[in-house]
Amino acid sequence: MYRSTSCNTLRKENAGQSVTLAGWVNSRRDHGGVIFIDLRDREGLTQVVFRPEEHPQVAEASHGLRGEDVIQITGLVSPRLQGTENAKLATGQIEVIASELTVLNKSDVPPFQIDSKVANEDLRLTYRYLDLRRSEMKQNLKLRHRVAKSTRDFLDEQGFLEIETPILSNPTPEGARDFLVPSRLNPGSFYALPQAPQQYKQLLQVAGLEKYFQIARCFRDEDLRADRQPEFTQVDLEASFITAREIQTLIEGLLSRIFKESLGVDIPVPFQRMTYAEAMNRFGSDKPDLRFGVEIVELSDVFAHSQFKVFRSVLDNGGVIRAINAKGAASALSKEQLKKWEEWAKTELGAKGLAYIRLKEGEWESPIVKFFSEEEKKALASKMGFEEGDVLFFGADKPAPACEVLGRVRLKVSELLKLTEGSKELKFLWVVDFPLLQFSPEDNSWVAVHHPFTRPKAEDLELMEKGEFAEVRAEAYDVVLNGVELGGGSIRIHEKELQSKLFAALGIGPEEQQHKFGHLLKAFSFGAPPHGGIALGLDRLVMLLCGADSIREVIAFPKNNRGVDLMTHSPVEVEHKLLRDLSIASTVKKA
RNA sequence: GGAGUCUUAGCUCAAUUGGUUAGAGCGCCGCCCUGUCACGGCGGAGGUUGCGGGUUCGAGCCCCGUAGACUCCGCCA
Numbered sequence A: 001m002y003r004s005t006s007c008n009t010l011r012k013e014n015a016g017q018s019v020t021l022a023g024w025v026n027s028r029r030d031h032g033g034v035i036f037i038d039l040r041d042r043e044g045l046t047q048v049v050f051r052p053e054e055h056p057q058v059a060e061a062s063h064g065l066r067g068e069d070v071i072q073i074t075g076l077v078s079p080r081l082q083g084t085e086n087a088k089l090a091t092g093q094i095e096v097i098a099s100e101l102t103v104l105n106k107s108d109v110p111p112f113q114i115d116s117k118v119a120n121e122d123l124r125l126t127y128r129y130l131d132l133r134r135s136e137m138k139q140n141l142k143l144r145h146r147v148a149k150s151t152r153d154f155l156d157e158q159g160f161l162e163i164e165t166p167i168l169s170n171p172t173p174e175g176a177r178d179f180l181v182p183s184r185l186n187p188g189s190f191y192a193l194p195q196a197p198q199q200y201k202q203l204l205q206v207a208g209l210e211k212y213f214q215i216a217r218c219f220r221d222e223d224l225r226a227d228r229q230p231e232f233t234q235v236d237l238e239a240s241f242i243t244a245r246e247i248q249t250l251i252e253g254l255l256s257r258i259f260k261e262s263l264g265v266d267i268p269v270p271f272q273r274m275t276y277a278e279a280m281n282r283f284g285s286d287k288p289d290l291r292f293g294v295e296i297v298e299l300s301d302v303f304a305h306s307q308f309k310v311f312r313s314v315l316d317n318g319g320v321i322r323a324i325n326a327k328g329a330a331s332a333l334s335k336e337q338l339k340k341w342e343e344w345a346k347t348e349l350g351a352k353g354l355a356y357i358r359l360k361e362g363e364w365e366s367p368i369v370k371f372f373s374e375e376e377k378k379a380l381a382s383k384m385g386f387e388e389g390d391v392l393f394f395g396a397d398k399p400a401p402a403c404e405v406l407g408r409v410r411l412k413v414s415e416l417l418k419l420t421e422g423s424k425e426l427k428f429l430w431v432v433d434f435p436l437l438q439f440s441p442e443d444n445s446w447v448a449v450h451h452p453f454t455r456p457k458a459e460d461l462e463l464m465e466k467g468e469f470a471e472v473r474a475e476a477y478d479v480v481l482n483g484v485e486l487g488g489g490s491i492r493i494h495e496k497e498l499q500s501k502l503f504a505a506l507g508i509g510p511e512e513q514q515h516k517f518g519h520l521l522k523a524f525s526f527g528a529p530p531h532g533g534i535a536l537g538l539d540r541l542v543m544l545l546c547g548a549d550s551i552r553e554v555i556a557f558p559k560n561n562r563g564v565d566l567m568t569h570s571p572v573e574v575e576h577k578l579l580r581d582l583s584i585a586s587t588v589k590k591a
Numbered sequence B: 001g002g003a004g005u006c007u008u009a010g011c012u013c014a015a016u017u018g019g020u021u022a023g024a025g026c027g028c029c030g031c032c033c034u035g036u037c038a039c040g041g042c043g044g045a046g047g048u049u050g051c052g053g054g055u056u057c058g059a060g061c062c063c064c065g066u067a068g069a070c071u072c073c074g075c076c077a
Helices: A056-062 A121-126 A135-157 A198-206 A244-263 A276-283 A309-316 A335-349 A374-384 A399-417 A458-465 A496-505 A510-524 A538-546 A576-581
Strands: A018-030 A035-040 A045-050 A070-079 A094-105 A180-182 A190-192 A211-219 A231-240 A272-275 A320-326 A356-360 A363-365 A391-397 A428-432 A437-440 A445-448 A476-481 A484-491 A531-537
Touching: A018 A045, A018 A094, A035 A056, A035 A070, A045 A056, A056 A094, A135 A211, A135 A244, A135 A538, A198 A211, A198 A231, A198 A510, A198 A531, A231 A244, A231 A538, A244 A428, A244 A476, A244 A484, A244 A531, A244 A538, A272 A276, A276 A399, A276 A428, A309 A320, A309 A391, A320 A374, A320 A399, A335 A356, A335 A399, A391 A399, A476 A531, A484 A538, A496 A510, A531 A538
Parallel strands: A045 A094, A272 A428
Antiparallel strands: A018 A035, A018 A070, A035 A045, A070 A094, A180 A190, A211 A231, A231 A531, A320 A391, A356 A363, A356 A391, A428 A476, A437 A445, A476 A484, A484 A531
8 A cells, every 4th residue: 555645635633643645745845954845646735744853764865855756655644833834735734744755766857847837838748747747737637527527427317328439430521621540451441530420429319319428539630729629529419309499408507517516606597599690790700708798880871871982882782881889999009009900900801991980089080080971970979889088990891791800800809908807707608590501602612501410490491492592590509608619519400301402502412422421311211310419619618617728728638739749749750561551652752 | 821929047037229258036966954835044057049041340139041839810511
C-alpha cells in the first residue's frame, strides 16, 4: 500500500492518526533546521514537517528533496502550532510530522514552474503531462468528467441506451473534409473517420432501439481555431416517435442537470425560443448573444424618398436600409477608428461600405448626413433613440447581407464597450425554423443548411414541391448560450420518397443516391419510424463551464493550430514499406 | 488561401529617441538559517535578443525576407 489517504482529506479531527501519503513535492521551505514540504496529489496539498529533533535521519534526507520529486511519507497528523494555521489550504489546520521518507522517483528540474501561470502554449503542449499537473488543468478535466457523468446519468434515467458506432466508416459526400484511412485488405479503398454518427444513429432508429445516445468522438479535417479541433466530442442522441419540442425539453433537462451538478447553478427553463428569421432580423446572427441589446432597426420607410444616391439605388433594387445604435460609443470611437471599422467591413465582411453617424457635442458627424433631409434626420433620431454620445452604423444591402454585416458590427460594438465583461448571465436560446436549403453560387446548386436528412416543415412541403427551395423551412433547431452554438439537431426524414426528393433537390441523381445512400433509402423502405435528435459540442460546453477561452484547455492532449501534437510529434512521416502495404504512395516531393 | 499580433535568460517580463558590459522577479546551483506556507539572508551560474540579410559610425529597437506560435476571415453539411 502506497498511501492510506489523499493529500486533501486530513482535518483537525484526524490529529493523532498515523498516516502514509504519496505524491509530488509541490514546494519546500528549508529553514536549515525544520523543513516544510507541501505534498501534492490529485486531490490537493498537505504540509509535511521534517523535525531534526524528532527524526534526525529523515530530516537530514529531506534536505535533498526538490520540486516534483515523487515521495512517500509516513507520519503523525498534528494540529498546527497556534498561529501557524493556513486558511488558504483545506488541510491548513494540520500538518504531518514525517517519521519515514521514501523517495519513489527523483525529478529533473521542470521546464516551467508547475504552480505559476505559463503563457507559452507551445511549451505547455510539448510538456502536456507537466501542464496537466497544474491544479487549474486538473479542475478542468474533473469538470469535464462531471459533465460526462451527469449526461450519462440523466440520459440513462430517460431511457436512452449508450451505443457505440463505427469509427471506421464511409466518407461523407457533403460537408467537411474527411480523414481517410486506407484499407490494407481492400487495396485502393478507404474508410473515413466519422464527422458525426449521423447515419448510424438514424439506422439505430430503423432498428427499433428507440432512444440512443453516445459521447461520440468526431473528426473533421478542417483548419483549427480556438474552439475547433480535428477531433472533438459530441453528446449525440437520437430518438423515435419524438417531436422537436420534446427533444428541446429533454435537452433543457440535460443542461439543467449538467449546470446544477457541475457548477451548482440553477438555469431557468424552458429556454427562450426565436425563429431563424427573427434572429437574423433583430441580431444579424443565427446564434445571437442576448446578454445585450443593440438590435437592428428597419429604416427603409424613413429613407423611402431619400435623395441620397447610395440608399436610393439599394432601395430601388429591392434592398433595405437598417442600422444599429452603439449607445455611448462616440468617445471610444475616433474618426480614424470609424474609418478603420469601415475598412474592416469592406475587406473582412465583404460589405460595400459601413456608413456611420457619430453624435458628439450636438454635432452629427458623418460623411453621409449632408444628404439627409431634416425630416429624415428627425425620423431617424426618433426611431433609433439617437442621443448625445451614440454612434449609428448602417447596413444598406439586400436584407440578408445587410443583417449579417450589422450582426458582426454588433458583436464588435459589444467587444469595444465591454458589454458582457464580468457578466455571470446565462442566456440560453432555441433558434428554430432554419431554412432547409441554401443556394451556393460557388457550386451553382442548392446545399443543405443543416444536413441532407433534415425534415422540411410540414407546412412548407408544398413550397418544396413547387421548387421554391429558398422559402422552405426545416424542422431544425440550435441551442445557443451567450452567443455560442452549443448544439443543433432536427427531426429527420423517415420516408424513402421524401428523402429521395431532397437528394434530388441537392442535385444528387438517382444513380448517385443509390451509390452513396442506398443503404439508408433501403432501410427507410422497411418501416422506419419518425425520429429526430440533436448533438451538443461537449468540448465547447465544458469550455464555457470552466470559463476557458479555448477548447484546448479542456482537452487532455489537444493539437495545436496546425493539427500537430507537439508532445508526440503526431502526425509523422511513415516508412515506405508501410505505405506499400496499404497500396498508397505519397505525392509529396522530398526537399 | 488571406489578415493581424507576437517571438529577449529555464519561465514571466523590462530595456527612454537607434548609443556603455541587454536587466528584474521566479526557478536553478552553493553557503547560512528550527515555524514557514510567495519563508528569509549572502553569493553564483545562466543570453548567437527565433533565423537570414540590409541600412547605419553604431541595431533587441529601423527595413526586407524567412520560420514558428496565437487570434480572426475563408473553410467547418
